Amino acid sequence: MTIAPPVRQRSGLALFFAVTFTWTWAFWLVAISLGGPAMTSPTVIPYLLGGFGPVIGAIVVRVRRARRRQPAPAHTVGIRPSMRLFWVPPLLVLASATVLAAALLAQLVGGPMVSLAPGRDLIATVGGPVPFLVSMLIAGPLAEEPGWRGTAYPRLRASMSRLQAGLLLGVVWAVWHLPLFFVNGTVQADLGLFSWSGLLFSLSVIPMALLTGYAYESAGVVAAIAVHFGVNATMALLGVGSPVTQAFIVAVQMLVVLTLLALRRTPRTDQPARTDQVVTGPSHQISRSRG
Template sequence: MTRRRLAEYGVICVALSWLPWLLMGVSGMRPDEGAGQLVFALAASGPSLAALVMWLWHRERRPGVRWSPGWPVAAVVLGAAAPLVTTALVGNLSELPGHAESVIAGAGGLIGAAVYTFLAGPVAEEFGWRGYVQPRLRQYFGPLATTAVLGAAWGLWHVPLYFLTGTGQQEDGLFTQEALVFFLELFPLTFLMLFVTERLRGGVPAAILMHAAWNLSTELIPPLGNAVWLELVVVTAVAGAAGWYWRRTLPA
């Protein structure tokens, strides 16, 4: 039953996201102009909307979460660590304030940047990936296998954005080092979100907070260029440290 529900979720998620993006691409509608902004936002919310559809359709009860007080700080630190550490390692910290000020101004100020950071990605996706899919995968797989399956699904969902004019992904290009690093980074990020949601008992709020911290920090730091590979190494090391802690603190 769980496998069938996951398959149903996948079909609904793809329909809610990929079909509108396909129509936008065919019609020439841009995600940063007019009605295209609304259509794009709804399509980008496909993962969370698909979870809502599944919960309402099957009248499923969401599993309860035993809250732990330490997850908010951990979610922010784990989300922001790799971009900030990489920036420090390549010596770009002095450029960070000016670049961050420019990005925040372009987003309409602090409030605009904060709202966009939480809605575009964290809220739009995490009720689906970490709220619906992850706990069901965990019924069959351990942490590493769950990371592999969910990380691959998360990356595949993003692929159409590389063909949609007006997105940051399309500007980067699919067959570039930036795209390759992006897809590879999703795996350690998936593990870290599993860590904060399950091991630290933060649930979906922890995933939203960590996703927002990652998005915000990657936007505010100066462009890394070839140093994106260093960022991949750093976030993988952070995930490895989290895995070591998880294993070390397992009950005997």
């Protein structure tokens, strides 16, 4: 299968960003204008719908690619062979461990004590462990990863290294979240945009983008979803909000992901795709179902 030339991949990327930001920000601006708490009617409807912008963007790009019969981007990662899925549990544990390790380090330097009390209160508020897990899985991981990692990331990798693609996508991802700082009742609004907590939240999106990008290249979108879920769920269970803890999360995750990227980096696999390259062997793991 011939790899789509960079110009087509950039076209798909522009379409994805346009659809994603238009969909998300339009709904979130409606939520802001309504003024009510995010999880109360009627604000909850545009608030929740806005979060699905990346998935909508991914669907639009895939439909256009299918109609034009275009090949998948060079760095698209499917879930075959099934052996790839063995990476998912370790990556999920690693993602959660970065948050827990950061919380423990913050406690050692005088930050908040590590406690599951906030998590127990949150679980009781949402109606139990199952609703908590479902909400943590849908709001963020499932609503975003097919777009950010499954669609945008492979197209960025057409002309960038893993590090460059992750950093750029992290900045875009952070900007995408900005309207949430003005939606009452969201985590971001509680932190405050012009505060250390708000600044660190936006900064933390960058190592998260690198970590989920690493997971995507390991086992596809499923692994990216697992990493996203692991970080979000662990932060919610620990009630992370302190700037000290957030700063340690940024530092720990950046250290972990840079180490992982350094260990994986090779001249052959970390370079942008050649425009004249033809994929013929199974080692490339190109799948038409993703990208």
